[in-house]
Amino acid sequence: MINILVEVRFHGRGGQGVVTAADILAVAGFKDGYHTLSFPTFGAEKRGTPVASFLRLSDKPIVSRDEIYYPDYVVVMDPTVIGPVKVEAGLKPEGKLIANYPKGSEDLKRAMGVDFEVLTINATKMAMEHLGRPITNTAMVGAFVGATNVIKLESLVETINEWFTSKELAEKNLKLVEEAYNYMREVCGW
Amino acid sequence: MKKVVRGFYSIAYSVKLCRPDVIAAYPITPQTEIVENLAKMYADGELGNCEYVTAESEFGAASILVGASATGARTFTATCSQGLILMSEVLINAAGMRLPIVLVNTNRALSAPLSIWNDHQDSMILRDAGLMQIYVETNQEAHDMVPVAFKVAENPKVMLPFMINMDGYKLTHAYEPIDLLDQEVVDSFLPPYDPPVYMTTKNPLTFGCYAPPNYYAEFRVVLQNAMERAEKELEKAYKEWAEITGRDWGGHVVTEGVEDAELIAIAMGSLTGMVRNVVSELRNQGKKVGLLKIRTFRPFPAKEIKEILKDVEKILVFERAVSFGYEGPVGMEVKSACFGLTPEFYSFAVGLGGRDVPGEEVMKIINEVYDGKVKQGFHFGTVKPFEEVVV
Numbered sequence: 001m002i003n004i005l006v007e008v009r010f011h012g013r014g015g016q017g018v019v020t021a022a023d024i025l026a027v028a029g030f031k032d033g034y035h036t037l038s039f040p041t042f043g044a045e046k047r048g049t050p051v052a053s054f055l056r057l058s059d060k061p062i063v064s065r066d067e068i069y070y071p072d073y074v075v076v077m078d079p080t081v082i083g084p085v086k087v088e089a090g091l092k093p094e095g096k097l098i099a100n101y102p103k104g105s106e107d108l109k110r111a112m113g114v115d116f117e118v119l120t121i122n123a124t125k126m127a128m129e130h131l132g133r134p135i136t137n138t139a140m141v142g143a144f145v146g147a148t149n150v151i152k153l154e155s156l157v158e159t160i161n162e163w164f165t166s167k168e169l170a171e172k173n174l175k176l177v178e179e180a181y182n183y184m185r186e187v188c189g190w
Numbered sequence: 191m192k193k194v195v196r197g198f199y200s201i202a203y204s205v206k207l208c209r210p211d212v213i214a215a216y217p218i219t220p221q222t223e224i225v226e227n228l229a230k231m232y233a234d235g236e237l238g239n240c241e242y243v244t245a246e247s248e249f250g251a252a253s254i255l256v257g258a259s260a261t262g263a264r265t266f267t268a269t270c271s272q273g274l275i276l277m278s279e280v281l282i283n284a285a286g287m288r289l290p291i292v293l294v295n296t297n298r299a300l301s302a303p304l305s306i307w308n309d310h311q312d313s314m315i316l317r318d319a320g321l322m323q324i325y326v327e328t329n330q331e332a333h334d335m336v337p338v339a340f341k342v343a344e345n346p347k348v349m350l351p352f353m354i355n356m357d358g359y360k361l362t363h364a365y366e367p368i369d370l371l372d373q374e375v376v377d378s379f380l381p382p383y384d385p386p387v388y389m390t391t392k393n394p395l396t397f398g399c400y401a402p403p404n405y406y407a408e409f410r411v412v413l414q415n416a417m418e419r420a421e422k423e424l425e426k427a428y429k430e431w432a433e434i435t436g437r438d439w440g441g442h443v444v445t446e447g448v449e450d451a452e453l454i455a456i457a458m459g460s461l462t463g464m465v466r467n468v469v470s471e472l473r474n475q476g477k478k479v480g481l482l483k484i485r486t487f488r489p490f491p492a493k494e495i496k497e498i499l500k501d502v503e504k505i506l507v508f509e510r511a512v513s514f515g516y517e518g519p520v521g522m523e524v525k526s527a528c529f530g531l532t533p534e535f536y537s538f539a540v541g542l543g544g545r546d547v548p549g550e551e552v553m554k555i556i557n558e559v560y561d562g563k564v565k566q567g568f569h570f571g572t573v574k575p576f577e578e579v580v581v
Contacts, residue, residue: 019363026365027194030367035367036365036366039365041359041544063464063466063467065460065461066464066548
């Protein structure tokens with residue numbers, strides 16, 4: 001027992017796959033040997049409204065099912081929720097905020113007035129290129145894995161292959177995951 | 191085989207392994223994905239000869255199952271909240287007719303105001319309906335309790351509807367690792383349904399006939415007798431399940447650290463895990479606190495609960511519902527079970543309409559009760575300041 005507990009909070013809007021992002025990582029994390037738990041919260045069941053989802057990874061069975069108030073990582077799928085939603089709330093000082101934000105991390109740090117580590121990626125552009133739709137969740141799980149090393153890329157790839165029943169959709173999303181992953185590795189200098 | 195699946199699937203998969211004959215359902219959040227999964231299994235030909243009926247309402251779904259169950263079919267449905275309330279007339283009838291329908295209620299708040307989120311107000315309204323009721327803590331427990339529910343409901347000594355309560359969202363929407371059962375395991379535990387009485391076209395029978403005053407009371411006496419037998423039969427089924435699967439969820443109640451406890455916290459459902467964590471943290475700080483998890487709510491294991499609480503100074507109940515005009519329903523039952531004892535009693539209604547219950551809130555409530563900083567009786571958990579318009 002080394003008492004690993006990683007807590008991640010995802011923010012975005014209904015229709016962007018915020019819930020699925022946490023779910024995919026729960027499946028991928030289990031492949032790496034973690035106990036995992038993911039679950040969502042949202043307002044109305046409508047596209048466009050702010051949504052949050054939660055992911056816990058641990059080396060012990062997870063018993064707490066409350067929302068995550070002090071995350072190790074925050075992942076933001078949609079730049080427009082930053083502001084209306086206090087996405088950085090409770091983020092641990094040594095934590096990371098990973099955002100889909102086209103104007104870059106310096107701009108986001110200034111806009112938010114924060115001094116913890118902020119990593120940005122233009123996931124909407126990448127998703128439009130690969131999927132033709134602004135669904136950013138697979139790009140952002142790729143970015144998360146690239147920026148954190150919490151889950152192995154191979155486990156994520158395996159999960160994406162299982163998740164999408166259409167082979168074509170799986171392949172498109174895999175390309176998206178790998179591009180976002182590689183981009184984040186570069187940003188982090190790994 | 192351990193696999194990360196969503197709560198919905200953990201139920202649907204277990205229902206499939208129980209070889210149901212008739213499933214009838216109407217969608218309602220956060221239940222729909224259970225019957226969506228079952229509908230897909232049906233469409234894919236995985237449910238054998240099962241009939242899957244899409245009903246026009248929850249009233250219709252329950253009514254279809256009453257008819258099916260009366261012909262000797264193994265029946266299943268899932269619902270919650272307004273859907274459960276709409277089913278209630280039929281379910282109360284099913285109990286009186288002694289039909290062993292199994293349903294999963296994905297606990298959700300009641301209107302008004304409209305809420306799709308979790309608490310226990312829906313199932314508590316059916317407290318007196320004649321359904322057996324259990325509350326599960328995890329999706330693994332939910333998965334495991336489906337065969338147990340069929341076994342006890344269909345036990346010829348019992349013959350009553352069985353409702354498994356699992357918290358909406360907190361469990362239904364959660365992905366987590368589940369050890370999915372094998373068909374052989376379920377088959378070895380759950381025999382085919384062999385009803386003592388059932389109707390056919392050649393042997394027509396009346397269920398739920400008119401009972402004039404000189405007959406009615408006896409029907410209600412046998413319903414109460416069946417519930418009393420159910421307490422033993424359910425206990426036996428829990429034990430047998432533990433022996434067969436190696437997963438021991440305990441009996442009607444589960445305790446931790448209650449032997450020398452000055453305060454015992456009581457919880458049901460998915461909140462229990464966190465209360466257990468907080469209790470063990472407080473134990474490490476040297477505070478004499480314990481946990482009582484109630485699994486079976488109907489039949490209510492009153493004697494067992496009284497025995498556990500007989501020497502404790504303080505009882506603290508975490509409620510997920512309110513009986514308006516009195517207090518929380520679990521506290522009412524616990525107090526009634528403790529008749530003759532004189533502990534201090536506290537109860538807190540938390541997490542109404544899906545409001546999150548953080549570990550910090552549970553810690554604060556237990557500490558304040560332990561340190562004698564709260565008045566005895568019923569309280570609401572964290573509530574924001576507000577102004578009442580009608581005063």
